[in-house]
Amino acid sequence: METTRGAERQRTAAERRRRELLEAADRVVLRDGPQASMNAIAAEAGITKPILYRHFGDKGGLYRALAKRHTDALLSALRAALDAPSERRERVEATLDTYLAAIEARPQVYRFLMHPSDDAAPSPEQGFDVGRHSAPLLRRLGEELGKVIAERVDLGPDSQQMARIWGHGIVGMMHAAGDWWLGDRPCSREQLVRSLADLLWGRLAEAGDLPGGQGF
Amino acid sequence: METTRGAERQRTAAERRRRELLEAADRVVLRDGPQASMNAIAAEAGITKPILYRHFGDKGGLYRALAKRHTDALLSALRAALDAPSERRERVEATLDTYLAAIEARPQVYRFLMHPSDDAAPSPEQGFDVGRHSAPLLRRLGEELGKVIAERVDLGPDSQQMARIWGHGIVGMMHAAGDWWLGDRPCSREQLVRSLADLLWGRLAEAGDLPGGQGF
DNA sequence: TAAACCCGTTACTAGCGGTAACAACAGTCT
DNA sequence: AGACTGTTGTTACCGCTAGTAACGGGTTTA
Structure with missing residues (x-):
């Protein structure tokens, strides 16, 4: 027994x-x-x-298990920043800063998560299978952020769709800027966070043209 | 002789x-x-x-040569869209649409450019060499766009720095959103372009809170 | 005691990126 | 003409990788 x-x-x-x-x-x-x-x-x-x-x-399985741990950890940290009881702008900056601090603290882990070195399947499917290959972390973050936006921001009709698009777009912005910043370190983290938040806050639309060109 | x-x-x-x-x-x-x-x-x-x-x-050399061809082609197409004689918003939309149309037309090429399957160097440098690994295409696009913004948009002091940040950020936004869209095809290209441009035009800052949550 | 079941090993396959060594043909120099 | 040099191509190999088959010993179950 x-x-x-x-x-x-x-x-x-x-x-x-x-x-x-x-x-x-x-x-x-x-x-x-x-x-x-x-x-x-x-x-x-x-x-x-x-x-x-x-x-x-197989190797993909191990890497997926490994990635899940770190992804979950990072995701929960981001959720905390995203759920803080403060102004929207402040919250966006806190989230950006949390992400950047994380990749700054452990660049090797970050690199692993973003480039899982071609995961699992030798995929006999030879069709156009673009989409699964990109780092799952970015997808998860994008979906997650999209949900949060859809829940809390009033975007009028088609808000579901637009919220998802924005989620993936913002995450991509954060990721690319962070990746570049981590390599060259051209400025402080605070400045990077502020600049990105400014971008999201529409400063591109408001800014005037410089003399000389045909504007942008 | x-x-x-x-x-x-x-x-x-x-x-x-x-x-x-x-x-x-x-x-x-x-x-x-x-x-x-x-x-x-x-x-x-x-x-x-x-x-x-x-x-x-070595393999990295071949892949770099191969990537350069496609990158140059895409880059010149984007430059054309970016240099069109029209309103700023219109030009941004045209650029986004050009990029998305390109990756939609040849997803395999796009996938290759973004994930060169770990390029060249077995790099004996074991330090934190994050930064070189990410797809060179994105870096080039980001730098290029940063230059264009710095040349044409009036961003006040520190405009050089901010323009570069924005360049990489916007390119990352475009890339991530495009990658996700290419996988799931949740909406038309036009809608995606419009939503991303709206995001860049500050709609996130303007939008009101939805009832129920603590806002975003 | 005997069967079933894991944990762990050694030894192997097939394929990869990359290279050494050699064969053959071109054009050049004396 | 004949020796020299450089390029183009080959075959056969190295060391490495991911992944697997087959077997041995220990512990739990019947």
């Missing part, structure tokens, strides 16, 4: 094992970047490859 | 060869996606691997 108790113990043991493996993978990715090999991860965990494959199926 | 004439003939022959190789590579990438192998490209061109390596150094 030990069957249920034994099974449960084994299940929790497997889960703990899985966490250990993920932590080892985390260390290796942090050290070697996204192109960390399965051999290296297995070695770091003190075991050999086939065990990794039994737990995660 | 035939040395100069002979050398020149050989040089032009090599250039023609290079173009042929690039066209073959183009066909393979269009068929197999960005993970096309050097073997496959060589086979398509009717030759074997070492020739490819003599011409392009």
Whole structure:
């Protein structure tokens, strides 16, 4: 009659094992970047490859599991900033700053999340499968932000559609600017945040033309 | 004394060869996606691997050469839209539409440009080298747009810095929204263009809160 | 005690990017 | 003419990767 108790113990043991493996993978990715090999991860965990494959199926599975952890963590931090009880502009700036601080603190993790080095499927589907390849993190963030906007901002008719578009657009803006900024560090984080918020606040439309060109 | 004439003939022959190789590579990438192998490209061109390596150094070199062609083409199309003699808003919409039409017409090419499958260097530099990895196309577009904005829009002090930030931010917005749209096709291109332009025109700041939440 | 079930190993495959070594043909110099 | 040089192409290999088959030993179940 030990069957249920034994099974449960084994299940929790497997889960703990899985966490250990993920932590080892985390260390290796942090050290070697996204192109960390399965051999290296297995070695770091003190075991050999086939065990990794039994737990995660293939490299894509491991990477997906790893990405989910970080994505969830970042997402919850962003949600907190997004839900703060303050003015809209202040909240937008706080969210931008949270994101930028996160990628600034752990650039290797960020890089891994954005470029999962071509995930899983060798996909025999040879059709136009563009869309799945881009970093899942950006998609999730975009969808999430779209929902928040749709819930809280009055955009008139077609607001659902427009909110989603804006969600993905704003996330993309944040990501691209952050990626560029992280490379060159041409200014402080505060200035970057303020400039992006200014952009979202319509300063592009309000600004006047400079003399010399035909305007922009 | 035939040395100069002979050398020149050989040089032009090599250039023609290079173009042929690039066209073959183009066909393979269009068929197999960005993970096309050097073997496959060589086979398509009717030759074997070492020739490819003599011409392009390594896989990154070939991909860079390939990307440059498409990037230049897209960039000149965008510049044309950006330089049209019309209102600023109209020009922004035309630019967005040009980009979206391009990625819609040749999604495989677009996918290759955005995800060059980890370019060139096995980079022994193990430092935090985030920044070089992201698709060069986006960087180039961002810098280009930043220059255009700096030249033509009056942004007050610090306008250089802010223009660059905006350039990268707007390009990222365009890219992320386009990538998402290309996958799900949730609306027409016109609607997407209009929504993004609205976002840039400050509708987020102007819009009122919806009842129920604490606003956004 | 015997069956079932995991955890873990070694040893392998197929394919990748990249290279060394060599063959053959061109045009050039003496 | 004959030796020299450079380019074009080959075959055969290296070291690496992702992924798998097959087997051994330990623990739980019957």
